[in-house]
Amino acid sequence: MTPTMNWASIDRFLMGDAWVGSRIADHLQVLCGDIGVRWAGTKGEQKAAQYVLSQLQSLSLREAAMETFELSTSDCNAASIRVTGYDDWQADVRPCLFCPSVNVEAAMVDVGFGMPHELEGLDVPLNGRVALIRTEFEPFSEPRHLTIRLRDLAARGATLAITASSRKGRRLQHMSASDWRDGDPGSVPLPLIQTSVEDIQCLRQHAAKGASVSVQVSSEFRTETSWNSVADLPGDLADESIVLAAHHDTTPDSFGANDNGAGVAVLLETARLLAGLAEAENVRPGRTIRFVSFGAEEQGLQGSVAFVNQHYGQEPHPRFMLALDELATGNMKGVVLQFPQQRTLIQQQLDSMNEGLQCHVLSQLDASGDMFPFALRGIPASFLWRWRFVGRHEDTAYGHSSSDTLDKVRVRELKEYAGLLARLLFRLSHVPSECWPQPPDVTEIAQRIEQERGAVFRTM
Numbered sequence: 001m002t003p004t005m006n007w008a009s010i011d012r013f014l015m016g017d018a019w020v021g022s023r024i025a026d027h028l029q030v031l032c033g034d035i036g037v038r039w040a041g042t043k044g045e046q047k048a049a050q051y052v053l054s055q056l057q058s059l060s061l062r063e064a065a066m067e068t069f070e071l072s073t074s075d076c077n078a079a080s081i082r083v084t085g086y087d088d089w090q091a092d093v094r095p096c097l098f099c100p101s102v103n104v105e106a107a108m109v110d111v112g113f114g115m116p117h118e119l120e121g122l123d124v125p126l127n128g129r130v131a132l133i134r135t136e137f138e139p140f141s142e143p144r145h146l147t148i149r150l151r152d153l154a155a156r157g158a159t160l161a162i163t164a165s166s167r168k169g170r171r172l173q174h175m176s177a178s179d180w181r182d183g184d185p186g187s188v189p190l191p192l193i194q195t196s197v198e199d200i201q202c203l204r205q206h207a208a209k210g211a212s213v214s215v216q217v218s219s220e221f222r223t224e225t226s227w228n229s230v231a232d233l234p235g236d237l238a239d240e241s242i243v244l245a246a247h248h249d250t251t252p253d254s255f256g257a258n259d260n261g262a263g264v265a266v267l268l269e270t271a272r273l274l275a276g277l278a279e280a281e282n283v284r285p286g287r288t289i290r291f292v293s294f295g296a297e298e299q300g301l302q303g304s305v306a307f308v309n310q311h312y313g314q315e316p317h318p319r320f321m322l323a324l325d326e327l328a329t330g331n332m333k334g335v336v337l338q339f340p341q342q343r344t345l346i347q348q349q350l351d352s353m354n355e356g357l358q359c360h361v362l363s364q365l366d367a368s369g370d371m372f373p374f375a376l377r378g379i380p381a382s383f384l385w386r387w388r389f390v391g392r393h394e395d396t397a398y399g400h401s402s403s404d405t406l407d408k409v410r411v412r413e414l415k416e417y418a419g420l421l422a423r424l425l426f427r428l429s430h431v432p433s434e435c436w437p438q439p440p441d442v443t444e445i446a447q448r449i450e451q452e453r454g455a456v457f458r459t460m
């Protein structure tokens with residue numbers, strides 16, 4: 001730590017301004033109220049990226065820009081599930097991300113969790129039929145990833161699979177059938193259609209009687225433009241940076257308050273605090289702090305993939321990257337690294353803040369967020385504790401749905417996040433270059449991905 005810094009005064013400025021000068025409620029109102037749904041490639045997403053850019057520009061950061069990238073996107077125009085001969089009833093329906101169009105009328109087979117022993121034991125062939133599958137893990141066996149179970153069903157000739165949402169009360173959620181570690185979110189192993197907990201019961205009863213189901217999905221696939229908004233707060237070390245990121249896009253039906261209006265609001269607020277420190281107190285970061293808001297996280301991380309490709313072939317890699325996502329799930333508890341090398345360094349900086357924050361290392365590379373494309377490049381990437389960890393709020397349960405609205409977000413907690421993150425990033429910006437451990441080797445990372453592919457994400 002640089003000895004000439006007056007850390008007590010810096011911390012007092014950052015926490016004080018985080019509390020009394022906060023713009024978090026305004027950012028949330030614009031993103032989740034005025035703009036609303038921000039499915040990448042639409043006008044709503046463009047407005048959100050423009051708003052983020054205008055806010056970064058208002059802080060007189062350097063190189064503020066809205067960078068475009070080509071997005072592979074899809075829309076579901078219509079979908080229905082009907083039981084043949086039971087004409088007055090329709091099941092709740094939500095096709096998975098990138099679900100192709102389907103037009104199927106076939107008998108249903110309940111395949112349980114779709115585990116190999118269950119498929120072996122079926123007394124009817126799956127060929128040409130609709131599988132009813134439970135997407136959670138079968139509790140008595142080695143967990144098997146859903147993508148692999150869907151491939152097993154496809155190999156046996158199933159035409160599509162229907163599953164239930166994990167939430168009661170007819171709450172449907174945006175879901176993905178592919179494993180993002182495979183690097184191709186658009187490849188769906190088998191069309192997967194979600195219905196509600198309530199309606200899957202009805203379908204199972206009809207399946208037991210040998211009834212057929214008629215499933216229609218009308219999807220449209222297109223190429224669109226999406227946007228990443230970025231700006232730098234320059235530091236004294238010209239070639240060195242750390243990155244704070246969030247994603248501003250949402251699922252197609254969501255106002256995205258927790259996921260991820262909360263993360264974007266905290267990103268903008270952390271930028272405001274650090275820019276304010278530089279301007280009001282003339283205390284500047286040691287290395288550049290880059291703030292970036294990605295598009296298309298919900299569509300297979302296409303924004304962060306484009307950003308990494310555009311910037312980190314030529315430019316020096318950042319020392320550290322932190323992704324903010326779903327910050328309404330609980331107050332800030334610490335940082336979760338993708339690689340162990342930086343653990344001691346990060347924990348030392350957290351300890352110097354004296355707030356009881358912890359640094360952990362996840363035993364798997366996590367492909368479910370924007371830290372993943374950075375990690376693949378060998379950039380030390382991390383995220384904040386989310387639903388995998390204890391101490392979460394109930395409000396974590398509403399993500400990827402139309403229920404993810406502003407009432408799920410606690411502005412006071414987000415103020416605290418911004419103050420603590422500003423203190424942490426400012427400290428990290430001043431850790432001398434020679435104190436940073438070597439980043440992980442990209443060949444080893446590729447091998448790790450290969451070993452972990454198909455493995456089940458840890459949950460907690």
Ligand SMILES: [Zn+2]
Nearest residue numbers: 259260325326
């Ligand atoms: Zn998210």
